Amino acid sequence: MHELQVNWMKKIITEGQATSNFRCDLTVDELADFVIGLSVGGQFLARIVTDSEKLKTMKRHAFLFLQGS
Secondary structure, three states, X not given: XXXXXXXXXXXXXXXXXXXXXXXXXXXXXXXXXXXXXXXXXXXXXXXXXXXXXXXXXXXXXXXXXXXXX
């Protein structure tokens, strides 16, 4: 399952880099690892504090990181 998620994320990031929507100073592997790690951590945190808004915050942070903002 993890490999499927990683491959899907790499495809999305590759497309984003090709269209200059995502930063290119990091490799696809580095960006995919970061986004997946942030996602898993966000899910874990949201469950611990019983606050689904944490997931929305992590999603926003992932997009900012991918864009290089």
